[in-house]
Amino acid sequence: MPARNYLSRDTAAAALVWSAAVVVAALFVWLTGDIVWRGAAYLTWDFLTAAPQDAGRAGGIGPILVSTLLLLAVCLAVALPLGLGTALLLAEFTVEDTAFARAVRRSLDILAGIPSIVFGLFGYVFFVQVLGLGFSILAGGLTLACMVLPLLIRACEAGLRAVPHEYRQACAALGLSRGAALRRVLLPAAVPGLLAGAVLGVGRALAETAALIYTSGYVDRLPSSLLDSGRALSIHIFDLSMNVPGGDRLAYGAALVLMLLLLIINATSAWLSRRWSQGRIVSV
Amino acid sequence: MQRLIWVIGAIAALAAVTVLNSMPAPEAASTGAARAQHSLVLTGSSTVAPLAGEIAKRYESAHPGTRIDVHGGGSGRGIADARQGLAHLGMVSRDLKAGEGDLTAYPLARDGIGIIVHAANPIANLSKAQLIAIYTGEFGNWQALGGRDAPITVVHKAEGRSTLELFLAYTGLKNSETRPRVVIGDNEQGIKSVAANPNAIGYVSIGTAEYDIAHGAPIRLVALDGVAASSEHVRDGSYPLARTLNLVSAAPLRGLARDFVEFARAEQTRDLILAQYFVPLAQ
Numbered sequence: 333m334p335a336r337n338y339l340s341r342d343t344a345a346a347a348l349v350w351s352a353a354v355v356v357a358a359l360f361v362w363l364t365g366d367i368v369w370r371g372a373a374y375l376t377w378d379f380l381t382a383a384p385q386d387a388g389r390a391g392g393i394g395p396i397l398v399s400t401l402l403l404l405a406v407c408l409a410v411a412l413p414l415g416l417g418t419a420l421l422l423a424e425f426t427v428e429d430t431a432f433a434r435a436v437r438r439s440l441d442i443l444a445g446i447p448s449i450v451f452g453l454f455g456y457v458f459f460v461q462v463l464g465l466g467f468s469i470l471a472g473g474l475t476l477a478c479m480v481l482p483l484l485i486r487a488c489e490a491g492l493r494a495v496p497h498e499y500r501q502a503c504a505a506l507g508l509s510r511g512a513a514l515r516r517v518l519l520p521a522a523v524p525g526l527l528a529g530a531v532l533g534v535g536r537a538l539a540e541t542a543a544l545i546y547t548s549g550y551v552d553r554l555p556s557s558l559l560d561s562g563r564a565l566s567i568h569i570f571d572l573s574m575n576v577p578g579g580d581r582l583a584y585g586a587a588l589v590l591m592l593l594l595l596i597i598n599a600t601s602a603w604l605s606r607r608w609s610q611g612r613i614v615s616v
Numbered sequence: 617m618q619r620l621i622w623v624i625g626a627i628a629a630l631a632a633v634t635v636l637n638s639m640p641a642p643e644a645a646s647t648g649a650a651r652a653q654h655s656l657v658l659t660g661s662s663t664v665a666p667l668a669g670e671i672a673k674r675y676e677s678a679h680p681g682t683r684i685d686v687h688g689g690g691s692g693r694g695i696a697d698a699r700q701g702l703a704h705l706g707m708v709s710r711d712l713k714a715g716e717g718d719l720t721a722y723p724l725a726r727d728g729i730g731i732i733v734h735a736a737n738p739i740a741n742l743s744k745a746q747l748i749a750i751y752t753g754e755f756g757n758w759q760a761l762g763g764r765d766a767p768i769t770v771v772h773k774a775e776g777r778s779t780l781e782l783f784l785a786y787t788g789l790k791n792s793e794t795r796p797r798v799v800i801g802d803n804e805q806g807i808k809s810v811a812a813n814p815n816a817i818g819y820v821s822i823g824t825a826e827y828d829i830a831h832g833a834p835i836r837l838v839a840l841d842g843v844a845a846s847s848e849h850v851r852d853g854s855y856p857l858a859r860t861l862n863l864v865s866a867a868p869l870r871g872l873a874r875d876f877v878e879f880a881r882a883e884q885t886r887d888l889i890l891a892q893y894f895v896p897l898a899q
Contacts, residue, residue, distance in 0.1 A: 386891065387667075387670055387892065388666075460702070461700070466657075467657065467685065467687055467702075545687075545688070545689055546689065546693075549685065550665065550669075550686060550687040551685045551686065552669075553683075553685075561687070571662075571665075571688065574801065574802035575663070575665065575688060575803065578827060580804075
């Protein structure tokens with residue numbers, strides 16, 4: 333008798349776990365299905381390259397795509413070196429449990445939890461007004477960099493810490509300098525973790541709206557320099573669905589493009605990470 | 617694998633050079649006055665921004681070499697940016713208040729705020745007193761107004777929105793006296809909230825509501841004190857809950873700003889105002 337009882341309890345638990353998984357998968361399918369279904373009609377070369385017209389109700393998203401990629405480039409160009417440096421300091425050059433390291437980590441975790449609108453208002457005051465960059469892609473990209481940094485640092489640090497300690501000991505035993513050990517062994521071994529951090533950062537930056545409204549602005553013209561304002565895809569979607577009557581249809585098109593952009597970036601980095609970690613360390 | 621690093625490095629260098637090349641010389645960028653000769657920045661009301669953006673595009677194509685940047689964000693931002701000099705012109709979707717005498721307003725168009733309910737709701741007319749009773753929570757059920765036996769879901773606007781300010785000025789309520797169930801930001805969001813809930817009541821721009829009704833949104837505009845909420849009645853001034861869409865500036869207009877304001881208020885932008893579902897000023 334008790335055996336049967338366990339069996340039924342087992343089945344119930346399995347059913348629960350399965351239904352949770354099904355609910356999550358169904359939500360995902362519903363969401364992406366809705367966007368693909370309503371947006372697929374707009375996925376044409378014309379839509380991707382043409383300029384928006386009639387406040388975004390007609391035309392395409394060409395200039396907006398360019399602005400989005402420029403924003404992302406500025407963000408990564410600033411955040412990647414800074415983030416990697418800080419992560420190296422935390423993972424390789426400080427003992428894990430000193431008060432200093434703990435304080436840095438704690439403040440990073442707090443920064444990572446701050447709502448993006450706060451970063452947006454900070455950027456509005458600091459980059460736009462104090463540094464006089466105006467409403468520009470540069471100001472927006474720098475604001476995004478501030479926002480993405482904590483995420484990036486923590487992910488990179490985790491990536492570096494995941495490298496087995498024996499690697500470091502082996503390097504020391506071979507008499508490699510610290511720089512050489514980092515360059516030749518530790519960084520290559522940590523690449524999957526670093527890329528995962530970068531992808532997280534890119535994802536957050538691409539999806540960001542609140543931090544950009546007051547920094548990079550709304551202008552949907554093709555930017556001619558980093559000091560021009562440029563509208564990001566997410567802001568375009570927000571504006572079309574919230575402020576422009578009849579903008580919904582094209583908002584779906586833009587949302588689909590944003591989703592595809594994220595997928596492409598994720599796939600590329602996964603491929604890069606695989607390729608890199610396969611041959612890198614042994615081939616040295 | 618060394619090669620991969622070189623390839624990535626080369627791509628990064630190329631990208632950096634392209635970006636730097638496309639940037640203007642530092643002198644040109646830092647002298648804001650020189651830039652301002654040919655470019656204009658407008659910020660403010662997200663209700664006015666799509667209209668101002670379209671007017672700006674027409675102005676740019678008629679005056680090659682000029683650049684007009686339009687940013688949304690709310691009337692509050694328009695006033696703050698115009699005062700701080702971050703924008704040459706602010707966009708404000710209400711009349712200026714007593715404390716804003718340092719600014720000059722240049723009216724662009726009119727816009728009415730309509731009370732909307734779900735299409736399935738039988739209520740056709742509300743008096744000002746009934747509206748106040750609904751928004752203060754005195755009436756919690758549609759039955760009190762002769763409707764169905766269902767709780768009223770009150771949809772209200774967030775702080776800093778001029779639609780909210782106009783609504784409060786008309787009803788004479790303080791924001792703390794209202795008892796909203798849902799607080800929203802933009803017009804389209806208000807329409808979506810009401811369209812999704814048969815028991816909801818909200819208020820949005822009449823032009824936006826008319827557009828969405830014509831395109832099948834299940835909502836209805838309710839007459840206010842017996843006056844139908846329509847563009848018609850906003851233009852002739854008989855509808856009580858209406859506002860003026862303004863451009864504002866902190867300093868006397870000069871050069872490009874003056875030219876643009878004249879352009880925006882002339883007859884030639886009438887079709888753009890209608891296309892954005894606003895009401896042109898009586899000529």
